[in-house]
Amino acid sequence: MTTHSPDSPDSPESKPVDVPPAERFRLSRRGFLGGVGAALALTACSDAGEVAEPGRDAPAPEAPPEADPTTTTAPTTTTTEPPPPPPLPVPLDQRTLVVVEFGGGNDILNTVVPHSNGRYYDLRPSLAIQDPIDLDGEIGLHPALTVLEEEWQADRVALVEGVGIEKPSLSHFKSMQRWWEATDTPNDTGWLGRYIDATSGFDDLLAGVTVGASPTLAMAGNNSYVVNVATALGLAAEMPWWIQDRGALLDNWAKFVPEGASAQELTAVEKAISRTAAADRELAAGLNPLRQAMEADGSIHEQIYTLVGQMRLAAGLIVGGIAPRVIYVHGLVDFDTHSKQGSVHDQLMYEFNDGLRYFRDALAEAGMTDRAVVMTTSEFGRRPAESGNGTDHGTASSQLLIGGLVAPGRQGQPHDLSRLDDDGNLFHSVDFRSVFASVLDRWLEVDPAEILGRNYETLPLFV
């Protein structure tokens, strides 16, 4: 099936270039920065009206086709180009991005609370958080978020404030779609699916794993498969109640593939059974310690329903050696708090905090704190002014990045509660694709423009 981009079939420049993964890899970050960085430097000079040195006003050099530093001529202007940051101290194949999606639109103002701003209390006479955990005299956390506070104090949290998009949509459907596809025009692939496409593709089934009842479209690619887990038993498959032994059934299922047949002799369906059964075995082996722990505490069949269980699964995948490049957790979908927000949102914050605790402790125990970064997303924030006992769909939000290698502290612009749009919603200061680009660039080490369709400013989110 070809990529379907309803608004872009006639504008090929807006689509990711369709080249084999091996070719794409050659356009590494270093090669990319070398070429485009030099071009930007030249542009800056001419904009400033400086008289160019001889040779400076020549056409900007093309990006070199290969990243080999020995064949790339370094640009003569080094003053305006910051040196590329050194690679992160954990090898790429040991890093995992864990995206946690707060479905329904999380109320960011009651998650990270602008408690020094009197306007916040004016807008939220009944829903304002009265006892936030202060972080810096200006903002604080929902009182349930004690683990997040501990991580903040340990310099392991980056907060990007004012995240959103131009012409925001207040529809869950449209807004989720935009967060998942992360391109300017509609696209039936997700940004993380395109990342897997461009790196391991079909070769590594477990490079991207969704935790939840169903796969997420954010992980849908054209040259890779979406895999999801819901329990520590293996691939997500709720068996009919009359199946006693899941493992034995799947062992027999794998026997449908004729033994000793070559790849050419197998049908597409047989190959699918073969690789699915193999992926299930690998997952089951990796998750075995977690499975035993969960069977012992009786939570083995509850994971898909709680964020705590889902975060345990995410941690289990990492410490169990599966170590996917991307884990997508999309279990908490109750953030659409139009009414009774107080108790509902409190409960969600407690669940998130408990999930974080499990995740952090499991990685710390295994000495793997630096191997993962947790990034929160939500399709939009909620309206600053309360409405009844809830809040309506909003626009800009903030994103949290939690992990041993993030650059701690606040980035972006604090939400301006005194300047709202016609619907009474916040303006954004950071395009969410900038956050994605920053993660793609430093954490996943891939050219963000290739995944997102164009360049975005990157933020220094990592050490």
Next chain:
Amino acid sequence: MATSESEQIAHVARRLGLGANPALIAASTDVDDAVARAIAPAGDAGPPRLRIPPDWESAYEEAYAPSERVGVWWLQQMVGSSSPIRERLTWFWHDHFAISSEKVDVGWMLWDHLTTLRTHATGNFAELVHAISIDAGMLWYLDGDANTAAETNENFGRELLELHTLGIGNYTQDDVVAASRACTGWDINFPQAQDRPGFHTNAVEGWASYFRPENHDGQIKTFLGRRGNWQMKDIIDICLAQPETARFVAGKLFRELVGLDADEATLERLASQFSGEWGWEIMPLVEAIVAHPAFLSDEAVWSKVRTPLEKGVSLYQGFGDFLPQQIWDYNKYFWTLVETRYYPFGAPNPAGYLKDDRLLSPSVMMQAFHLLWPLNEPDPAWTVDDVTARLGLFDLAPTTRSVLEGAGPAELVALAFTCPEFAAT
């Protein structure tokens, strides 16, 4: 190994209907008889008419049919299959003119849309394109109601050309703009804002589409080289006059029913007859495709990947005496299909549902086990042949048969439902 006649009859049931209706297979005396039964015309009253919700709030109340009730009714028609070909074609056109209840979430509008699909499914393609293009659900899904002279929205215009008629590559961006301008002026008669009762206009029913001349771009447009003050119906007629449209649609239907691409000579012949002597009538095209030698060829049998929806419908058709069939049971099963992202009004995007290789992902393969959940504990007396016949399978590979022969009663059903032959269609 040549395909047996039983398997050919099952192939007819799978491809001309939805699922693998064992009742149809059992009743058929030979392949020709199976084809005749599958395409026999049958009356269709269409979905029962609902009350029109008077405002936004009531649109989501049980009494006015939330989205899943439409899907459940449709699911029951697929299982019952009083006219197999209508179920196959209704789904085919739904995939072709896809809309999603994730955006169009007013149940009443989905009923209305489904009625239009079912009315024309075995009728006339030209009439279907005209009718579906001014269907309120379609306009809403593709932002056709946001397309005005003041601000053109190209979403509907582009999909009309790319997905519904000409096919990609047979028009330019200028044609998209011209088509979009010609399609301006259509709106949906939504309820007024909360504090004002009633709908925007009394000229048409609530939630229906209507034309607002003041929003229409009445300037001259050039579309596919033709100048004129075109409206939506003109654009559709010009598209229908292009040979690409007949080729695109006939080729797609050939692939749907046969599972293989039509060769060039066949495609040319079918396309020219479809738009010519058959006057866009759909059933002559179906009959010509079924009569083509490729349809019953060994290459065609099991050449497609069976969809989660087809698996679920097969389960209900084959094991109807072994699972609960109350309306609430169907309701629960509808939500199971929602998890597979393969359910009525669940198209992930305007290009329709996932197909072929995309259905071979580990998550879709594993979901097949979950699709079995409504089934009661299998009867220990069942043999391999009992179970596979209920699933409409007759020619089993030796490996498949030996694995099934070695399985216990419960495992037998789970394995038959997930064997390579059942994973294909």
